[in-house]
Structure formats: structure tokens, C-alpha cells
Amino acid sequence: MNSMKNQAKSSNQHRLKSSAKRGNSLPTRRSRRSFSKLDTVGKLPTSAIMLLFIMLELCLMEPNWVLLGILILPSHLHLVKKGEVALFTLPAVESGSIPQDSNSVVQFEVELVSWITVVDVCKDGRIIKKIMEKGKGNDRPGDLDEVLVKYQVALEAGTVVAETPEGGVEFYVNDGHLLPRLPKVIMTMTRGEKAELIVQPQYAFGEKGREAGSGFRSIPPDSMLYINIELVSFKPVINVTGDFTVIKKIFKEGEGAFTANEGANVTVRYTAMLEDGTVFEKRGIDETQPLKFVTDEEQVITGLDRAVATMKKGERAIISIHPDYAFGNVEVKQDLAIVPPGSKVVYDIEMVDFIKEKAPWELNSNEKIKVAERKKEEGNLLFKSGKYQRAAKKYDKAADFVSRDGSLGDDEEKLAKSLRVSCWLNGAACCLKLNDFPGAIKLCTQVLDVEFHNVKALYRRAQAYIETEDFLLADVDIKKALEVDPQNREVKVLKMKLKQLQADSDKKDAKLYESMFAPKTKRLKVEKEEDEVVKMDMGNVGDSAAPSDGLIFDSR
Template sequence: MGDFNSKKINKVNFGTYIQELPKREIGKEGLRKKILQKGNSWKTPFPGDEIQVHYGVKLQDGEYFDSSYDKGKPFTFKLGQGEVIKGWDEGIATMKKSERAIFTIPPNLGYGEIGSPPLIPPNSTLIFEIELVSWNSIRDISGDGGISKKIIKEGEGWATPKDVDEVLVKYVASTEDGKILSKFEDGIEISFAYLLGHLYPAMKKCIKTMRKGEIVELTVKPAYYFGNSSFDGDGIGILQSNSNLIIHLELISWKIVVDVTGDNKVLKKLIKVGEGYDHPIEGSLAKVMYIGKHEDGTVFERKGSVEEPFDYASKFIQFDHSFNSHERSRANALRLSCYLNNGGHQEASKMCSKVIEYDPCNVKALFRRAQAYLRINELEKAEIDIKKALQVDPNNRDVKVMYKEVKNKQKQYAQHEVKIFSTMLSRLA
């Protein structure tokens, strides 16, 4: 058998080499296998996986007559789905990535009594040399074929998100013909609580099976599009009833959320992993910092060691006249950043408004004020500032990213309002 890398089968060596093969049975129906080159992994493919192989084939008493190398590309099929002869389904299921092997396939696992004229006569034993190039794992997520997951890139470790965790993802949703319906990619990411789900229910079902860094392609049948209804907004299209939804999804990371009380009434989201293994016990004297916020982000209480020094420093910056213009500008920028990072969004918007009053085209001030408005859910005001900033600087990437964030939040509120309105109507009916 010649080297596959030459892209040509050596017909003389092929027949001679086969005669010397030891008999190693696969199963109990006469399938034999001889490994020529070991694989570079311990994994083997599962039924349903998308397989790529190179192959050469001859009749047991004849010459080579077909090779994928002659065609210039590997052969692709789904394992165990009846797309190829039974000998292939059974034999390739035993192979590892990059493995090369010769299979002797009897008629009952090949083309049987009928054959495949004119190349394969009835009751022919076939000799295949097969190289397993690669495969994409495909899993039935829904259990009924409604959502299938093809793994494009394996994730890290073994951990997967739990029901209450907050996940961070990138995705592109499209029709089967490639029309984009919705996306968060190109450096833009979206986070949401797993328990609450997302616009596409299929994403919620799939994410629970994914590991950090994993990239997949979901094929979603109509029953799993949007639950009981579809949504048509900016960038979201309504699919045809017989069309599959395709979602390219990447799980960037997730924040662990712990159900402290066991009834989902008190949840702890892990923002930063602590040091060591010790925890305070009952009766311990603990020193903490905390910020109390409503669901809309409004701060109602703040305690700890950051607040007092910051308030003092703010007043110092405001009333100390020893700063030159450059130093004061830097100090005010830090002051604004502290407001935004510590929940002082109203104060931040007031600072930006003073700048905009004297310089209406200041892109940075418009951006920061829009950022503050977004944090307190003043979405219309945020959108106005962003549009003004884009008029001055149409290519500003940060402003464009925030514009998408505002539009997405507007969509979420619109969906929420539609749901509430539908519930009200159903109760009135």
C-alpha cells in the first residue's frame, strides 16, 4: 500500500500488503482491521458525529479503483446514520484522530448480493485503507432532534454552568441560507442569567452542556425558535415555519451564582474568587464593604471604606485652586470614573452636562453621559447622546458598541412590555 500523502495508491504494494495482514476481527460479522498508523488521541467518534476521512478502495481480488485523494478533498458523512455502508459505520467508530487503518469488509457489511455496478460486483469483499482526518461531535440536546449541537472547538476543563449562573457569550443567529437575524460578536459580548434564559430558548438548553471557551453550531428546528412566539425587531427576523435556525455560539465565561437560602430568594454572584479556604464562622467579627442597589441599578445604600475618602477627595478637587488646567482635567476624569464605577450615575451625568453645556460636540462627555444614562435605564436619553457623538465621530468604536448595547436593552424592554400586555389581555378575556 503506498503512502496516502503521495495522493496516489501503489496498486502492486496494495495487494501484496493485504495478503500479509493478520486477522483481527471487529465485531462478529467478519469485519477485519489492521492499524497502519496510530492516532494521536484517546477519543473516538460517536454515532451522529460529522466525520472527515480519506480513503482508498479495491476489490479483494482486483485493483484499486477509487480514492478521495484523487478527488482533492476528504469525504464527509455522519457516523451511524446509514449514510455509508455498515462496515464503515462499525469500523470508523473504533478509530482515533489521524489513525490510518486497512479494513477488510465482507459483502454482508458492504454492498451485499446486489453490489454497486459497474465497479462493485455482487457479493464482493472490499479492502479500504482509511485515514480519520477529524470529526465534529454532534449531540442531540433536546432529546427529540429539535436542537443538535456540533462542537467546533472543545472547551477547557470539565465544569459547565449551573442553573442560576450568569453566563457571558458571543453568538450569531442566522437562517440556513446565511441571513443574519441577530448577533453579538466582533468584540461585543452579552451576559444573562442562565435561569432566566435568552431570546432563543435553544441557547439556554445548550449552554448547560458547554465548557469555558467552547464554540458550537446549533441547528434548531421550528418548535424551539422562540418558545411560544417569535419576535421581529431591529436585527431580528421571523423565520419561515419550515426553516431551521442556525446559531454559532461561544461560551466566554460565567459567574458562579450560589443559592444561599435554598429557595432562590437570596443569591450570591461570585465576582472575584477569594484567597485561601477559610470562611467566617458564626460569631466571627467580619469587615465588609457593600453597595445596595435596586434591580434597575439605582444605589440606595453604600457602606465601607471607599465612600468617605472618595467624597473627601471630590471636594478637594473641586475647591483646591492650586491645580493647573491639565491636572484638573485629569482629576475630573478620575472623579467621573469613580462616580461611574461606584454607582454615582446621577453625579456623573451632571458632571458631563457641565462640559457639554460649554462644548456640545465633546464626544467623550457625550459618551460618558450616555454611559451614566444607560446604567440608570434612561435609554432614550442615552440614545440621543450616542447619536450626537456619532455625528461628530462616526467611526468611534466605543460609541458604536454602546449603541448596540442600548438597542439590545430597548429590545429586551420591548419584549418584557409585550409579555406583560399579553398577560393583561389574557386575564381580561
């Protein structure tokens, strides 16, 4: 017990059955482990090594159990499997025995009966976990998950100071419970795992201790705690949107490793409620039909759509959805009740079945092109409706289906290239609408890598460069576009806009440099004039900054 209390690193505590004998020949049965030097004992003095072996030989005069890992060969025990009987052979001189001749050896017959895993949870020796019963599977709780835990807390003398009810206690890991470091311990456990913890005072209640109350007895200052703990179960909690506006808590794990995806045909049953429990819709419950829909097609509220795409077949979960991802700030009449404006909603939902949208590699060449064309048209409709974010996703997916992977013939590749270029250009138009100027530059560059003379790509990239104030790069693209199409009206308008912006920028820079070297009174006057110029510029740019619709949308 003392060795475990002072454990400073993660280790395995082995229990072995041993016997030893001296001889001149090696037996042929069982596994053999031979070492020419006793380097595994560590840098102990020879007298200490001899003493260890004398103690061992005295123990072996009777069939006693020996914790051999503490005495010899600790770094080689990982070579022995549970239930294996191994023969370790050492030269008699190095073992500390008196040899009968120069070839004498000492043999240790070792059987690994069992071991207990010991984990240094915080890597500083202040919380040591000894696993008494392994859990099921490899899944461990995350910091958002809800866990059901049983525990008993005792002092070093054995006095129990805290204990959970028979059914355990349920809490969220990141909310904490009992001790500040308990969540860290729980996140190392698997379902059904039982363990013994030794918690140093620094990670318990420290110098102050704890007064009786809240289910605790009084805990003296500087008390070490001994905790028997069991992770009964846990419910995974998923932050679907990444901003905690759509939260999924899994009550029943689904089948297999695959989830639905965007574009999947899904069948679900659910009960939809307000936060106060008022049910406003049921599907697949109480003789109602399950709901069938295609994900990522705006057929249900956004939060439900996003969450369902993460579910496995047979999975049951509670989904909590913020108003921004539900019905917003409008009143909505549903089958069983009215959803007031700004309502948070909750779905108790089960994934009955789904059919995933096929991936590009699952389709033949003709199918890939048809899917790409369909997704591009869907993107066009979304763009015209002002849904630029969703349109951009459609264009991106369409381009993925006809990516250049060597699977298309020459004629098909020509059509695929045209589709890729069209989708990249339309995606760039979406990025400009969304003020994602780096994204627009990237997509236009992809087009120019395959069509260096593409006027639309040069035009849109120049627009993005102007917005990022990379005027020199914008000027280069505009000149290239006019070389290809000297009469292009939109490019000419953009050239005039750039020229004005460059002139304004040069004027401001000149005034800035002048003010840096001017007397203080003159500098104040210049700054005032500069403020007036900026105000005028802001008004002018507001009229000219909007990109021309003539080249923004590519319907090719």
C-alpha cells in the same frame, strides 16, 4: 497476510527478534520468563511441538526475524513491553531438544520490537481492522457526529474501485456512506487514525456485486474488499434536549473538563440567523458587545439557554433550534431583521467565559440557607406565573442546598428542616398541577417521614392517590389529616369527593358483575345505562377535580 484475513477475534500481532541457546545455568541479566510446562502452545501433539522448535532452531542459525507469536508462547507476549529484551526458559525435554542431562534447559531471548493492533469490528470475523497509525486522544465519533474521512477501496487483486478526493469526504455517521457497516468501523477510530480493513463479501456487496457508477468501478459478485481508511477529523454533535429540537455541533473544542451549568454567569459572542442565512442579531461581533446572562433564568430563548449550559470555555459551536425552543409562532423584531412566526433559528456561538454557580459543598452553613431561601422565593414567583415545571426545579434545588448532611448546627438544622419541608410541599403542588401524581406522592411521603402529622402533606398525597384511583390509600390519609385538624374545610371537601367516587366505582363494579352473569338482552341494556352514568360522572368530576387553591401553595 492470510492469518490476518482469517482473524476471528481481536488480537495484537507482535514482531519479535529472537535467539535461542541451550545451557545448564540461567543468566542474571535482563528480564526472565520461566515456565515448567509448554502449556502456552496449546494442545498440540508432541511431534508437532518438536517440529515447531526444530523449525525455530533452524531459523536461528542465521539472524532472521521470526514471527514468534505464531510459533510459541502466544499467551505470554503481553508480559513483554515494547523494546524490552526478555529471556524465556523451557525444559529441554519439553522444548523438543535432546537433553545432555536432566537439568538441561532451552532459553529464548526475545525482544519486542513493535506490534500492530488487529480488531474484529463486528465480532464475527467479517470486518477486520488493522491499525497502521494510531490516532490522537481517546475520543471516538458517536452516531450523530459529522466526520471527515479519506479512503481507498481495492479488490483482492489490487484493483482500486473507489477513492475519496484529496481532501476527503464529509458526512454524518448515522447517515451512512460507502458500505452499510462503515459507520460501525468509524465509531472505533480516533482522530488521525489510519487503518487497513478487510471486508468479507457479506458486508460489502454480496452475491450481486455492484455496477459501475457514483464514483465506483464495477465490483464483481462475492468480492472481498481491502480498504485503506483515515479518520481525518470529526465534529461532535449533541442532542441537547433529547428530542432533536436543539442540536449542537461543536466546531472548536473548549478548554478543560468543565461546562457551564444551570445558574452560571456566562459571557458569549454569537451570530444569530434564520435557516436561509438571514442574520437577525449579533453579539460580540463587528464591534458589538458580548452578551452576559445567567442560565436557567429565562433571559434568552430556551434552546439557547439549554445549549449554552453544556459548553466549555473557548468552545465554538453551531446550535440549531426548533421554533418550540426559539420564538414560537409569533413574529419577533430583532436588531437586524424580523424573525417570522414558526422560524427555526441557528446560532454560531462561542463561549467566552463563565462562572459556575457554586455547589452546596462549596458554601458555609449560612450561605447554604440564604441560597435555599432565594431559590424558594424564585420558585414561588414562577408558581404564581403558572410556570410549574421551572418552579419545581427551583424547589428541588433549594431543598438540595439544605439537605441533611451533618454540616449544619442545631439552630441552623431547624431552619433547614423547615425549608426542606416547605420546598417538598411546594414541589408536590407543582407535580399536581403537572399531573405528575407519582412525583407528588414521593415528595409528600418525604415530608411525612419527618413530620408524620403534616396536614398539607396528607392532603396533597390524598389528592394524588385519588387521581391514581388508589381510593383506600387516599381514605387513610384523609382520616389521618382530620384526626390532626378535624375542622379543616379543604380536607372535608376532599373526603366528600372521595366518598362519591368510591360509591360510583362500587356501583359500576356491581353492574359489571351483574352484566357478566345476565342474559344477553339484559346485558346490552345494562351496558347502555352504564354509558349514560359515565357521561354524567365525567361532567361532575370536571367541576370537583380541581384542587383547592387554599392548600395548594405553601409560602411558608
